[in-house]
Each structure stands twice: as C-alpha cells, then as structure tokens.
Amino acid sequence: MREYGLFIDGQEVPASHSMKSLNPYNGQPWAIVPDGTEEEVDHAVAAARRAFDTGPWGRMTAQQRGALMRSLADIIKRDAEELARIESTDNGKLYREMLGQWQYLPEYYYYYAGMADKLQGDTVPSDRPNFFIYTRREALGVVGAITPWNSPMLLLTFKLAPGLAAGCTFVVKPSEHTSVSTLEFAKRMTEAGFPDGVFNVVTGMGHVGAALVKHPGVDKIAFTGATETGKVIAAGAARNLTRVSLELGGKSxxxxxxxxxxxxxxxxxxxxxxxxxxxxxxxxxxxxxxxxxxxxxxxxxxxxxxxxxxxxxxxxxxxxxxxxxxxxxxxxxxxxxxxxxxxxxxxxxxxxxxxxxxxxxxxxxxxxxxxxxxxxxxxxxxxxxxxxxxxxxxxxxxxxxxxxxxxxxxxxxxxxxxxxxxxxxxxxxxxxxNAYRVVSYATPFGGYKESGIGRENGMDAIREYTETKSVYVELTGQPRDPFTLG
The missing domain is CATH 3.40.309.10 (Aldehyde Dehydrogenase; Chain A, domain 2)
Structure with missing residues (x-):
C-alpha cells in the first residue's frame, strides 16, 4: 500500500485527512492519498504566489526555464515505464496505452522549452511622432489546474508545459480517483530543479477544486472534464473574474x-x-x-x-x-x-x-x-x-x-x-x-459550443497563459499641456 502526502512548496506535507485509491481492475485499495482542506489549498496557492512574485522562478530567464523543462523531459523519459504502471493501476486503462502516453509526454516539454524564449512582443507604429510603443507578453500568474481521471498526466501536460514556458506557477487538483501519478510527478519536478512553489498538488474530493476555483490568489483555472462541471467552474471563477480555459465533453x-x-x-x-x-x-x-x-x-x-x-x-x-x-x-x-x-x-x-x-x-x-x-x-x-x-x-x-x-x-x-x-x-x-483519435503537442486542441473555451497544445496554448502589456515611451522629454491627451 503506497501512502502519499500533499505536495506544497517543494516538499511532501502530511495530510490532515486521507482517502483510499482503488484499482478498478480488482476493486482493491492500493494507495492512500490526501483529502485536502480549504486551508491546505490556501497554503498551496500562497506557495505558488511567492514563487511567482518574489521567488527565483520569477527572476529566471526564459532560457533558464526552458533548460529546466528539458531536464524534466529527460526524467519522464527515464521513468516512463514506472509512471505508466502507476497510472494504469489507478485508472484501469491499458498499460500499453499509458506507456505510449508517457513515452510521448517528453515531446511536449521539449516543444514548449523551445518556445519559452520565443515569446516576444511587437513594436507598434505610433500615430504620434513623440512616442515609441511596444508590447510585452508576460506570464499570467498562478494557475489552478483541475484534471480528470481518464488520462491524468497527459491532460495536465496540455496545461503545464505551455504554462511553465510562459512563466506561470501551478496548483494542481487531480481527480480523487486518480491522484497518484500526479503526486509521483511532483517528485520529478523537484529532481529536475524547479524552485519550490512552482508546482503544488492538493488532492481530494470536489471541495478541493471548489476552494481552488474561488480563491482570489488564483489568476487562471484550467479545467478538463464534464461540461456541466465546467459550467459550474466558469460561474465560480467569474466571481473574481478569474480567467478560465475549459476542455469539456463531446458527442463526436x-x-x-x-x-x-x-x-x-x-x-x-x-x-x-x-x-x-x-x-x-x-x-x-x-x-x-x-x-x-x-x-x-x-x-x-x-x-x-x-x-x-x-x-x-x-x-x-x-x-x-x-x-x-x-x-x-x-x-x-x-x-x-x-x-x-x-x-x-x-x-x-x-x-x-x-x-x-x-x-x-x-x-x-x-x-x-x-x-x-x-x-x-x-x-x-x-x-x-x-x-x-x-x-x-x-x-x-x-x-x-x-x-x-x-x-x-x-x-x-x-x-x-x-x-x-x-x-x-x-x-x-x-x-x-480517414483517421481518428490523433493528437499532437504542435496542434491546437479544443472545442466549439459546449465543448469548451480556449485551446490547448500548439502555439495557441501558450497565449492562454500570458497577458499582453502595452508600453508607451515619450521621446522628447518636454513638458506638455496636462489637460491635452498625449
């Protein structure tokens, strides 16, 4: 029986409450995972906030972030077989499918590692001769990622890889049915050299996700799951005008x-x-x-x-x-x-x-x-x-x-x-x-209508984790009429 704590601020934290994870093949419990509380969500968000605002992560260059992501990809490649066994045990999907997913996941991190230092703004032709104008693409902030039980780490990677490349930090709430692979992955994040607080995991039932959605310290919610749940999340996030991306259901x-x-x-x-x-x-x-x-x-x-x-x-x-x-x-x-x-x-x-x-x-x-x-x-x-x-x-x-x-x-x-x-x-x-069920890290994925908001994968995804800032630079240095615009 494996036993896990929460993962907050770079370390495993003993859980105040716990629950059993069942192997769907034989119906037997095989792991004990935390059932987090609202206070533990607060601690995780605070850790992510510090890492983003004042920690070494916020001071890293895009090239340094990319190097860490490449290290993480190498570790995933090394441990793919073990992590695939864990995920298959937790959700009942074929080991060979899970292994295929884990062996492919490094490509996402290599791809976005290469994109990290290519997030650039524009110079904007000014309509005023005394102004130079440019834009910057800046990281959105703290991301709350809520993931489902069918492909926990693949669907987290859809969010995490572009988010890390952009410079965001994360608090992850995996499904209560399949939390183990995400907790194991957290250890690999530390091994790869990511600073404390960049990646946090609070497992548990629905109240954990609800606490994350309504938290004022979260800048974005990235969710994959059922459409009706997505509507509830969008409504909850709207109270703080928290941005959302939602990959929801289908009837394809x-x-x-x-x-x-x-x-x-x-x-x-x-x-x-x-x-x-x-x-x-x-x-x-x-x-x-x-x-x-x-x-x-x-x-x-x-x-x-x-x-x-x-x-x-x-x-x-x-x-x-x-x-x-x-x-x-x-x-x-x-x-x-x-x-x-x-x-x-x-x-x-x-x-x-x-x-x-x-x-x-x-x-x-x-x-x-x-x-x-x-x-x-x-x-x-x-x-x-x-x-x-x-x-x-x-x-x-x-x-x-x-x-x-x-x-x-x-x-x-x-x-x-x-x-x-x-x-x-x-x-x-x-x-x-003349094909079906093919996805790629380089190709946008998402839905029309009630199948979601936003896109994951490809260049479109990284834009979901950035803000655009416009900067006006006055060139003459001369005092101007304070009651005249520009």
Whole structure:
C-alpha cells in the first residue's frame, strides 16, 4: 500500500485527512492519498504566489526555464515505464496505452522549452511622432489546474508545459480517483530543479477544486472534464473574474461515406469508441453511416467488436480494460437502459461482462438510433457506439452538427473534394480525415459550443497563459499641456 502526502512548496506535507485509491481492475485499495482542506489549498496557492512574485522562478530567464523543462523531459523519459504502471493501476486503462502516453509526454516539454524564449512582443507604429510603443507578453500568474481521471498526466501536460514556458506557477487538483501519478510527478519536478512553489498538488474530493476555483490568489483555472462541471467552474471563477480555459465533453460524429475503404473505416470506428474503454472526451460515440453501406460496415464493426479481448490492463493481450470507477459504471448502465427504452437495439454487447464481473462492461454497438435520442445527445463516457443512418452529404453534415457539443469529428471518404468540403462545414475543433483519435503537442486542441473555451497544445496554448502589456515611451522629454491627451 503506497501512502502519499500533499505536495506544497517543494516538499511532501502530511495530510490532515486521507482517502483510499482503488484499482478498478480488482476493486482493491492500493494507495492512500490526501483529502485536502480549504486551508491546505490556501497554503498551496500562497506557495505558488511567492514563487511567482518574489521567488527565483520569477527572476529566471526564459532560457533558464526552458533548460529546466528539458531536464524534466529527460526524467519522464527515464521513468516512463514506472509512471505508466502507476497510472494504469489507478485508472484501469491499458498499460500499453499509458506507456505510449508517457513515452510521448517528453515531446511536449521539449516543444514548449523551445518556445519559452520565443515569446516576444511587437513594436507598434505610433500615430504620434513623440512616442515609441511596444508590447510585452508576460506570464499570467498562478494557475489552478483541475484534471480528470481518464488520462491524468497527459491532460495536465496540455496545461503545464505551455504554462511553465510562459512563466506561470501551478496548483494542481487531480481527480480523487486518480491522484497518484500526479503526486509521483511532483517528485520529478523537484529532481529536475524547479524552485519550490512552482508546482503544488492538493488532492481530494470536489471541495478541493471548489476552494481552488474561488480563491482570489488564483489568476487562471484550467479545467478538463464534464461540461456541466465546467459550467459550474466558469460561474465560480467569474466571481473574481478569474480567467478560465475549459476542455469539456463531446458527442463526436464519425462519418462514413459510401466510397470509404470500409475495412479502414471499421478499424477507425473501433479505435474511436472502444479505445480507452470509450473514456475519452474525443470518443467517436456517434457513427454516422451512409445508408447504402450501412449493413456492410455494421457487419465488419460488430464482428470485430465481439472479438475485443477484455481483461487485466497490464496484460499485453488485453484490448479493453474496466470502466475506471463505480459511479462511471452506474452511468454507463443507466444510459444503456435509457437507450433501449427510447427504441435503440443492441447489435452486440450491452451487458456487464459475465466472466470478469466487477467494473467490466461489454463493448456495445447500438443500432436503430436516431439523433433525437438521449443516447445520441448526451456524453456517456463509456464503450457504447450509437449507429445513425444518413442519406447524403447534406444529411450527414446536418446530423453531425445537430448537437450542443463540438469537440471532434471524422470523415471517411476517398473523395478528396468531399473530404475537405465536409471538414470545413463541421462545427468541431478537430476534424480527422480517414483517421481518428490523433493528437499532437504542435496542434491546437479544443472545442466549439459546449465543448469548451480556449485551446490547448500548439502555439495557441501558450497565449492562454500570458497577458499582453502595452508600453508607451515619450521621446522628447518636454513638458506638455496636462489637460491635452498625449
């Protein structure tokens, strides 16, 4: 049994309250983590504030920050296997997927380390001959990062890497279900040489996140999670006019046209919904398929879905692990019941796995779904694929955009004109063509509509962690009429 304290001001701090973290594969507690208090949030924010305002971090050059980030990337690369095992144990996702994430994470820190010393302002042509005007991009300040349980460190890195490059400090509240990898990561931050207070972790239940959101010492909240929670966070942050970036839910359409390579498309559909047990914000949970190839594609998908191997996330042969926690399993079961009442039919799956039990649910394909059903309109965050027919291109675009979400979408076609034409019409932050579930540190990621505010990754992300300051320099040094502007 591993036991952890909070991480505040560069050191592990004993917790006043604690809770158990459960392994979703076997249901057994495997770690004890803190359940933080409002006072402990205060201490963490104060440490981050000191580090930003008066500590050595605030005096570092951009080049020095970049060097620390490269050191951190090297440490992540060294410890990727251990950290992947920890994360897989905590959230039940496949070890090989977690290992792939951890092996890729250093690239984020290398990328933003290189960007740290390229944050520059502009000289502005002045409309007054006696003024020289320029702008500066300055770090926003203290960031409160609230992360989910499905990919804790990948989704924290989306925030942390650009934020560190900009010069911000952090207080992180990970999900109460998956706190261990973030606490382990904090030790690596110290090893890499980051000054005390730059990175702080306060774990716990929802009251910890609420305390962070309302804290007047926090300059920005960066959140990934459910849309309804994001709305609550945005409202709470508004009381102090705290800036927010929100990466929220999705009900993403995976659109297959009749001219698509159906074997390739079937693999993409499977990856888009059953990868990570469907527990990803970008899950392709709505399959829109043209009527003329509906039956043929469905046969391929159902056949492959029935072969998906459920089991121990650590085993190399496992293709899908358990749902991450009991509340999420209950939610998945509830949506299945609602879908059947609304008229959907089960083509395969649809039950808890009778062999494995526990938190395992069979990968499920639902047919005869219409876009007005709840199963097609609300985010399930589980391994349920809703299959919806469409007639033609205009019908596909209409159905795809008929949602309050707009995080991602995919288009499967061999017609290059159609591919781009449809991609341009889809109201989604990311559109894949003949692919699904691909992200990059260099490419902006975020949503339209109720899928969020702001962008993560790429050059867009670092702007989310900076302020623009305009500086006017009077050139003549001569006294001017105090009652005349300029």
């Amino acid at each position: 359409p995976n659109i297959v046209f009749e001219d698509a390579d159906l074997d390739v498309a079937a693999n993409g559909v499977i990856a888009g919904i059953f990868g990570a047990t469907g527990q990803t914000c970008m899950a392709g949970s709505r399959l829109l398929v043209q009527e003329s190839v509906h039956d043929e594609l469905l046969e391929r998908i159902v056949g492959r879905t029935r072969e998906i191997r459920l089991g121990d996330p650590m085993a190399a042969e496992t293709e899908m692990g358990p749902v991450a926690n009991q509340p999420q399993l209950d939610k998945v079961q509830e949506y299945l019941e609602v879908a059947l009442k609304d008229g959907a039919k089960v083509a395969c799956g649809g039950k808890l796995d009778p062999m494995l039990g526990g938190l395992f649910v069979q990968p499920t394909v639902l047919i005869d779904v219409t876009n007005d059903m709840r199963i097609a309109r609300e985010e399930v965050f589980g391994p349920i694929l809703s299959v919806i027919r469409f007639k033609d291109e205009a019908d596909a675009v209409r159905i795809a955009n008929d949602t309050r979400f707009g995080l991602a979408a995919a288009v499967w076609t061999q017609n290059v004109h159609r591919a781009h034409r449809v991609a341009h019409q889809l109201r989604a932050g990311t559109v894949w063509i």
